[in-house]
Amino acid sequence: MRRRRIYEGKAKVLFEGPEPGTVVQYFKDDATAFNNQKKGTITGKGVLNNRISEHLMLRLAEIGIPTHFVRRLNMREQLVREVEIIPIEVVVRNVAAGTICKRLGVEEGTPLPRSIVEYYLKNDELGDPLVSEEHVTAFGWASTQDLDEMMQYALRSNDFLTGLFYGIGMKLVDFKLEFGRLWDEEEMRIVLADEISPDSCRLWDINTNEKLDKDRFRKDLGKVEEAYQEVARRLGVLPEAGPVDMQGPQVMQ
Incomplete structure (x- = not known):
């Protein structure tokens, strides 16, 4: 077929x-x-x-x-x-890894003072640049209300997933979420979309800090x-x- x-x-x-x-x-x-x-x-x-x-x-x-x-x-x-995908990647960081280390000079593995939420524009040609709430709302990629909901869902997901992974011996270092607008007749609601997997999460073994995610591919760790x-x-x-x-x-x- x-x-x-x-x-x-x-x-x-x-x-x-x-x-x-x-x-x-x-x-x-x-x-x-x-x-x-x-x-x-x-x-x-x-x-x-x-x-x-x-x-x-x-x-x-x-x-x-x-x-x-x-x-x-x-x-x-x-x-x-x-769904109509919102062109913003929402990244929640619990431990310093990846681009935040390079950008802010923080050593990889440093626990962050609190969970940090960042927004990135989904655009490969531009290298998915970091953007602020001001950019997102000014360019109309999402409204303030959309962002409030996305932030709320992202932080709740983080709380839940951190506990879930901790229970099986893994540290949720950071992860990326994507959201979409689901239209039901005239009603619109924001829903979690795309996927949640080792492609979109950094997961480290709690005891050894061994990487159990796509960083093994990125860094040729085998x-x-x-x-x-x-x-x-x-x-x-x-x-x-x-x-x-x-x-x-x-x-x-």
């Missing part, structure tokens, strides 16, 4: 959904870093991220955070509600597949087939 491809990003392909207002989100094994300057493949990443994101989206929905997630369809695909599998294993969502058959069904055009 041929499906209409709506969009292809760095890590996912979106297809027209089986019913109006839905989209099928297909998880690829492609990996990119430094705004697409570094490219590679992490075998089985799509299968693992599909499971991990499903689990975390469902857990967040349980505490009242609205998401676009409907259900997982197979090893690599999930059904999600069609054992990238194993790190993703370890996160899935600790969350209790490692596919039953195990790492042997991580290819999963291939994308149908």
Whole structure:
């Protein structure tokens, strides 16, 4: 069956959904870093991220955070509600890592005085620049009310996910969230969209500070597949087939 491809990003392909207002989100094994300057493949990443994101989206929905997630369809695909993506990445930081170290001269691993929320414009050509609330509202990317809701959901998600990961021996260093506008007739509400996975979170082992996320790919640390599998294993969502058959069904055009 041929499906209409709506969009292809760095890590996912979106297809027209089986019913109006839905989209099928297909998880690829492609990996990119430094705004697409570094490219590679992490075998089985799509299968693992599909499971991990499903689990975390469902857990967040349980505490009242609205998401676009409907259900997982197979090893690599999930059904999600069609949303108008807000072009702002919301990053919540608990421990200094990545660009904040370079920008502010803070040593990696330094616990931050409190959780810091940053906004980045989703634009690969510009390198996803850091923007302020003033920029976001002045250019009309989101309203003040939108941002208030996004900030509230981001901080609640952070509180919940920090505890969840801590319970399985991991430190949530920082993570990125994306939001969308869900239209229901004339009603509009902000919902959590995209994915939550080791692609979008920095996760360190509590005891060793070993990195269990995409930084292993970014920094050529090796054992990238194993790190993703370890996160899935600790969350209790490692596919039953195990790492042997991580290819999963291939994308149908």
